[in-house]
Amino acid sequence: MENLRIKAEEAKNGQLQAVNSDGSGQESKPDYDCPKCQDQTGYLKIQDGFEVWVRCSCVEWRRVQKLMRSSEITDEFKKLGFKNFRIEGKPELIQGAYECAYNYFQSFRDIREQRQNSIALLGQPGTGKTHLLTAIANNLMHKKHVGVQYFPYVEGFNDLKDDFDKLEEKMGRMKEADVLFIDDLFKPARGKARATDWQVEQAYAVINHRYLNHKPIMISSELQIDQMVEIDEALATRIYEMCKDYLVLIQGDKFQLNHRLEGMT
Structure with missing residues (x-):
């Protein structure tokens, strides 16, 4: 579970780094192969009251x-x-x-x-x-x-x-x-x-x-x-x-x- 939370944090950090990446002070919109998971191969989802890491369907496509x-x-x-x-x-x-x-x-x-x-x-x-x-x-x-x-x-x-x-x-x-x-x-x-x-x-x-x-x-x-x-x-x-x-x-x-x-x- 700890590894999943670390991966989730990495996904969040990757999203934050995309903001202002062009130095303009404006939020940029990265070009992801999979917008659903933002190329992290998974995403956080609330399940039974808990945040869990779910594998994205794009894994099979990849x-x-x-x-x-x-x-x-x-x-x-x-x-x-x-x-x-x-x-x-x-x-x-x-x-x-x-x-x-x-x-x-x-x-x-x-x-x-x-x-x-x-x-x-x-x-x-x-x-x-x-x-x-x-x-x-x-x-x-x-x-x-x-x-x-x-x-x-x-x-x-x-x-x-x-x-x-x-x-x-x-x-x-x-x-x-x-x-x-x-x-x-x-x-x-x-x-x-x-x-x-x-x-x-x-x-x-x-x-x-x-x-x-x-x-x-x-x-x-x-x-x-x-x-x-x-x-x-x-x-x-x-x-x-x-x-x-x-x-x-x-x-x-x-x-x-x-x-x-x-x-x-």
């Missing part, structure tokens, strides 16, 4: 903001959700991918500790794989307060190569994140998968750690599982075993499936 900042998801991707993913008039494969992603999010709490606790959306580019997985990530952070680490395969490995001093630290974050989202795994260039020995070695180290510790992954890739097997069988089979309950392969007429080509025919 937790979400921290998760979003640490996720490395871009501001543009933070706008992607299930509601702005269009399925009307789309082929059944796209609708099926949407349903799989939404069901995964809804079931996450129940499957999180299981072996099949992950999801993979595979197949042709432009079909919304990244959008759907980002929708899962955003909803996990906002609604379930689960941390997600975003790793775009091509840009991510370029960054790792450019900053070897922080390689261990970055790999550690990927291994230990609540959920790891690898976007465009083995992204092909000129028809050939990007999969150097070093990239495969690092990817295996991360995936194997998460596999052994039942930590969920979310994977998007243009490659099918059998094509990943040709790159590294141990890595591919771990991904398959983790994702097989929530795995969608999107393959067909690119003019029907690729939303960026919509209207060309």
Whole structure:
């Protein structure tokens, strides 16, 4: 109780210091993220005749903001959700991918500790794989307060190569994140998968750690599982075993499936 009163006094003092802070003799109005508690994460309330310190509802909001900042998801991707993913008039494969992603999010709490606790959306580019997985990530952070680490395969490995001093630290974050989202795994260039020995070695180290510790992954890739097997069988089979309950392969007429080509025919 004494600690709560000390915190309450600190909150009051912080409010007093805001007065006349501009030296004008006039009371200034500080710009708080949360006017309710004035960024103290709590406030005094009379309860049963006593002053008690009550935790502010903004604590949950602050937790979400921290998760979003640490996720490395871009501001543009933070706008992607299930509601702005269009399925009307789309082929059944796209609708099926949407349903799989939404069901995964809804079931996450129940499957999180299981072996099949992950999801993979595979197949042709432009079909919304990244959008759907980002929708899962955003909803996990906002609604379930689960941390997600975003790793775009091509840009991510370029960054790792450019900053070897922080390689261990970055790999550690990927291994230990609540959920790891690898976007465009083995992204092909000129028809050939990007999969150097070093990239495969690092990817295996991360995936194997998460596999052994039942930590969920979310994977998007243009490659099918059998094509990943040709790159590294141990890595591919771990991904398959983790994702097989929530795995969608999107393959067909690119003019029907690729939303960026919509209207060309």
